[in-house]
Amino acid sequence: MTEINMEKSYDHLQTESDWYQKWEASGLFTPECNATGIPFSIILPPPNVTGSLHIGHALTLSLPDIIMRRKKMQGFNVLWLPGVDHAGIATQMMVEKNLKKERQLSKEDLGREKFLELVWQWKDVSEKKIVAQIKKLGLALDWSRMKFTLSDDMQGVVRRVFVKLYREGKIYQGTYMVNRCPSCKTVLSDLEVEHKEVQGRLTYIRYPLQQDPRKYIVVATTRPETMLGDVAVAVNPKDARYKKLIGQEVLLPLTGRTIPILGDDDVDKKFGSGAVKITPAHDPLDFKIALKHNLEKIVVIDELARMTGPIPEKYSRMDRFACRQEILNDLRALNLIEKEEEYFHNIGHCQRCETMVEPNISRQWFLKTAELAQPAIRAVLEKQVVFLPEKWEKVYFNWMENIQDWCISRQLWWGHRIPAYYCQDCQEVLVAEDTPGQCSRCASTRIVQDNDVLDTWFSSALWPFTTLGWQNDSPDFKTFYPTSIMATAFDIIFFWVARMIMMGIHCTGAVPFREVLINGLIRDEKGQKMSKTKNNTIDPLDLIREYGADALRFTLAIQAAPGMDISLSVNRIKGYKTFANKIWNASRYVIMNLQGDEDLQIDVQKISDADRWILQLLNATIEKVNMFFDDYHMYEAADLIYHFIWDEYCDWYLEFSKSDLESPHTRSVLKLTLFRILQLLHPFMPFISEEIYQKIKTEKDFLLQTEFPAFSKNFVFPETFAAIEVLKKVVAETRKTRTENRIEPNKKIVIYLKCDSAEEKEQMVKHLKYFNFLSRSQHTEIVDDLSVVAKGFRGVSQNWEILLPFADDQDRLRELQRLNGEHGKLDKLISQMESKLSGSGFVDKAPAEIILNFKKNLQEYIEK
RNA sequence: GGGCGGUUAGCUCAGCUGGUAGAGCAUCGGUUUUACACGCCGGGUGUCAGAGGUUCAAGCCCUCUACCGCCCACCA
Numbered sequence: 009m010t011e012i013n014m015e016k017s018y019d020h021l022q023t024e025s026d027w028y029q030k031w032e033a034s035g036l037f038t039p040e041c042n043a044t045g046i047p048f049s050i051i052l053p054p055p056n057v058t059g060s061l062h063i064g065h066a067l068t069l070s071l072p073d074i075i076m077r078r079k080k081m082q083g084f085n086v087l088w089l090p091g092v093d094h095a096g097i098a099t100q101m102m103v104e105k106n107l108k109k110e111r112q113l114s115k116e117d118l119g120r121e122k123f124l125e126l127v128w129q130w131k132d133v134s135e136k137k138i139v140a141q142i143k144k145l146g147l148a149l150d151w152s153r154m155k156f157t158l159s160d161d162m163q164g165v166v167r168r169v170f171v172k173l174y175r176e177g178k179i180y181q182g183t184y185m186v187n188r189c190p191s192c193k194t195v196l197s198d199l200e201v202e203h204k205e206v207q208g209r210l211t212y213i214r215y216p217l218q219q220d221p222r223k224y225i226v227v228a229t230t231r232p233e234t235m236l237g238d239v240a241v242a243v244n245p246k247d248a249r250y251k252k253l254i255g256q257e258v259l260l261p262l263t264g265r266t267i268p269i270l271g272d273d274d275v276d277k278k279f280g281s282g283a284v285k286i287t288p289a290h291d292p293l294d295f296k297i298a299l300k301h302n303l304e305k306i307v308v309i310d311e312l313a314r315m316t317g318p319i320p321e322k323y324s325r326m327d328r329f330a331c332r333q334e335i336l337n338d339l340r341a342l343n344l345i346e347k348e349e350e351y352f353h354n355i356g357h358c359q360r361c362e363t364m365v366e367p368n369i370s371r372q373w374f375l376k377t378a379e380l381a382q383p384a385i386r387a388v389l390e391k392q393v394v395f396l397p398e399k400w401e402k403v404y405f406n407w408m409e410n411i412q413d414w415c416i417s418r419q420l421w422w423g424h425r426i427p428a429y430y431c432q433d434c435q436e437v438l439v440a441e442d443t444p445g446q447c448s449r450c451a452s453t454r455i456v457q458d459n460d461v462l463d464t465w466f467s468s469a470l471w472p473f474t475t476l477g478w479q480n481d482s483p484d485f486k487t488f489y490p491t492s493i494m495a496t497a498f499d500i501i502f503f504w505v506a507r508m509i510m511m512g513i514h515c516t517g518a519v520p521f522r523e524v525l526i527n528g529l530i531r532d533e534k535g536q537k538m539s540k541t542k543n544n545t546i547d548p549l550d551l552i553r554e555y556g557a558d559a560l561r562f563t564l565a566i567q568a569a570p571g572m573d574i575s576l577s578v579n580r581i582k583g584y585k586t587f588a589n590k591i592w593n594a595s596r597y598v599i600m601n602l603q604g605d606e607d608l609q610i611d612v613q614k615i616s617d618a619d620r621w622i623l624q625l626l627n628a629t630i631e632k633v634n635m636f637f638d639d640y641h642m643y644e645a646a647d648l649i650y651h652f653i654w655d656e657y658c659d660w661y662l663e664f665s666k667s668d669l670e671s672p673h674t675r676s677v678l679k680l681t682l683f684r685i686l687q688l689l690h691p692f693m694p695f696i697s698e699e700i701y702q703k704i705k706t707e708k709d710f711l712l713q714t715e716f717p718a719f720s721k722n723f724v725f726p727e728t729f730a731a732i733e734v735l736k737k738v739v740a741e742t743r744k745t746r747t748e749n750r751i752e753p754n755k756k757i758v759i760y761l762k763c764d765s766a767e768e769k770e771q772m773v774k775h776l777k778y779f780n781f782l783s784r785s786q787h788t789e790i791v792d793d794l795s796v797v798a799k800g801f802r803g804v805s806q807n808w809e810i811l812l813p814f815a816d817d818q819d820r821l822r823e824l825q826r827l828n829g830e831h832g833k834l835d836k837l838i839s840q841m842e843s844k845l846s847g848s849g850f851v852d853k854a855p856a857e858i859i860l861n862f863k864k865n866l867q868e869y870i871e872k
Numbered sequence: 873g874g875g876c877g878g879u880u881a882g883c884u885c886a887g888c889u890g891g892u893a894g895a896g897c898a899u900c901g902g903u904u905u906u907a908c909a910c911g912c913c914g915g916g917u918g919u920c921a922g923a924g925g926u927u928c929a930a931g932c933c934c935u936c937u938a939c940c941g942c943c944c945a946c947c948a
Contacts, residue, residue, distance in 0.1 A: 017910070203945080210948085229948060276947055284948050292946040353947085399876075406875075406944070498943085533884060567885075575884050579897045586910040597907030647886080647895075662907075747914045753903055784905085
């Protein structure tokens with residue numbers, strides 16, 4: 009035994025604090041463009057610069073890391089490129105809030121420039137934090153290439169793409185109905201609006217007819233306050249009730265205005281009263297109808313959701329909801345309310361702050377997406393981009409085929425400022441990468457830049473090629489684009505994945521990535537969605553501290569069936585921490601017994617049968633692991649590795665090896681198998697595998713530099729393998745027989761075995777030392793007839809019968825009872841199987857192999 | 873209103889192209905054997921949501937139903 013310096017229990021804190029820095033410092037994660045090996049690249053989905061690592065990141069980041077590490081070990085030229093996102097609204101709000109709290113100032117008090125300076129400072133601090141957190145996960149990221157979505161370089165590309173799209177007519181400015189969040193004080197794209205069902209009230213209001221004010225037409229609305237901006241009442245032209253009223257006018261209550269009644273097919277006869285008030289400035293449908301009929305658009309609600317415009321003074325500047333009450337009161341006083349109904353409907357809410365959004369007409373920048381979508385749809389149809397699991401393709405197609413133009417301007421300060429400039433003298437709009445010195449039309453120098461910035465997702469859409477340096481035609485871009493994989497959660501397929509595909513194809517002519525791995529959501533252990541309000545969130549950093557990044561990574565990997573949600577339980581993670589400890593101790597045993605004369609080139613002629621058995625099993629495991637990896641079924645690979653290590657390597661092989669430790673050949677196999685295990689494990693558990701590797705390493709400095717295991721045709725020993733498998737079963741049956749009959753676990757006893765197969769007997773004789781050790785046998789005899797040797801407890805396994813002689817009469821009694829019990833069970837099973845075999849169809853139609861198997865089992869049961 | 877998932881052991885989930893149900897945790901019994909008590913040995917546990925169909929054979933394929941969840945959608 010060698011003196012080694014390995015504690016009895018594994019300390020993840022120590023191991024995990026050491027290695028990352030060493031890996032990074034050695035340049036292990038930094039590829040060269042001209043290196044050998046097929047390029048394989050993944051761009052990290054950039055986390056918010058002000059965010060903090062959450063459990064969803066842990067999953068989305070671990071899975072590609074597992075893929076990357078194996079690819080790297082397989083000799084691919086691997087790039088795993090990190091970055092962080094400026095996250096427009098989120099970051100700006102955070103800094104604003106802080107400014108308010110600490111200095112009681114608003115961003116307007118500071119002014120744009122000063123405020124942005126503050127955000128940059130905040131960003132620098134915050135970035136360090138999130139980067140440190142990411143590193144804790146052990147990701148093999150190339151930090152030398154790290155990018156930030158709002159760096160000078162990125163600002164340049166974004167401007168360039170904007171100008172390009174503008175010149176192509178794909179970006180345009182226009183006045184349309186958009187969603188505005190009065191709390192975030194900016195417009196939003198459709199995707200940033202979440203529809204939630206709320207209880208509302210449908211109010212039926214009487215609008216008196218001008219011709220005869222005693223008569224009226226009733227309109228139904230959920231938003232009475234918008235009536236101040238009504239410009240018409242619309243009915244379905246086929247509606248018999250109202251047909252004759254078309255062309256007449258009504259007196260719009262509370263305003264003194266007169267508005268027409270018109271007919272439009274978009275009005276649903278069956279809903280409400282069948283008559284709709286038309287408020288073009290504050291409702292999307294009304295806006296559409298107004299366009300058709302060329303109606304005026306009267307804005308009565310401002311950007312902060314207060315009443316405004318040409319309305320009675322008493323309502324002016326009121327909040328929209330307060331005004332609603334006031335209007336209802338006033339209408340009631342005039343007896344103009346016919347009735348009110350409780351009504352549940354879906355209302356758009358701001359995704360970020362949950363405020364009800366206000367549909368609002370305003371002049372914004374849009375990206376025409378219909379044309380961009382076509383090649384992006386084709387790319388997926390043609391499998392240039394593959395979704396995994398495939399079902400997400402449908403979701404993607406459905407959205408892409410119904411895509412609406414994308415509102416890309418935001419009324420924020422933190423972000424990519426829109427490169428559009430306005431001439432103060434002739435109102436000319438100039439769009440250019442660099443600030444124009446003078447107006448191209450009137451030569452005026454009085455030029456101001458558009459105040460708005462771009463939706464954060466605009467720069468994100470360009471991320472795969474801008475990070476690689478498309479703008480400079482860089483070697484990285486040439487080498488690593490298109491990237492290999494994009495790993496992400498399904499909730500950003502529209503926000504990000506779809507847009508990356510559109511922009512990637514449009515700008516570079518090639519898809520941004522080949523495969524999209526969509527992972528599920530992480531839920532709590534009861535399967536509930538994690539949320540701060542439910543207080544069931546799990547902080548990955550706590551988990552890492554307590555159980556280790558390796559255990560966390562392994563848990564996520566083994567649970568991540570493609571696309572399925574994961575219910576994360578602390579117990580499970582605890583289990584894999586235990587697994588790490590098991591690996592540690594197995595290694596400890598191996599390393600303890602190494603003597604320095606081991607050779608990783610195994611001489612298969614000289615090794616033991618147990619050695620052959622484990623090498624064959626290892627070989628098969630390696631083959632399957634590689635298959636699973638190639639299908640992105642890392643969860644199955646992880647499961648296989650787990651069981652190989654625990655159930656086969658530790659439970660059986662290490663025990664077998666105790667009988668052969670004096671052989672340098674067995675010690676070589678011990679060392680080789682441990683090495684292979686560490687390699688297989690490395691993508692999943694990089695830290696512990698590295699730590700142990702360092703104790704047995706040969707040539708390469710780090711495990712990541714070694715070659716990932718591949719199937720070897722030298723390690724195929726089917727006969728020996730089968731013999732050891734039989735041995736295992738006989739040992740298991742012997743142990744079971746001992747336990748069932750309460751033979752003291754440690755007591756060494758005499759055991760008799762019987763088998764009719766000469767071949768198997770021969771094998772067993774060879775393996776008796778293993779049998780004796782594992783069965784706690786003092787002496788084992790293989791005999792031809794058990795009935796003549798002694799009375800004892802019986803066991804049957806495969807072709808083998810086992811006899812453990814009774815020590816006394818009590819033993820005998822116990823055995824009798826047990827046999828009676830078992831008899832009943834077997835009878836039932838046998839009759840079941842026999843009836844099946846005698847049934848008509850089974851024997852005729854089922855494949856021969858299956859019938860044989862069946863008969864064999866039946867035979868076994870009968871014999872018992 | 874469309875579309876998509878899920879329903880398997882006490883809990884959380886696997887189950888690949890149909891061949892007689894598995895894992896982790898929990899639980900029960902035994903065990904401090906010289907890598908590991910974060911261990912070792914052994915045990916119990918299921919009308920695979922319900923109904924019908926295809927098949928020699930269905931957790932797996934088809935149809936319907938129920939419950940749970942998600943996504944998309946401008947009915948005021």
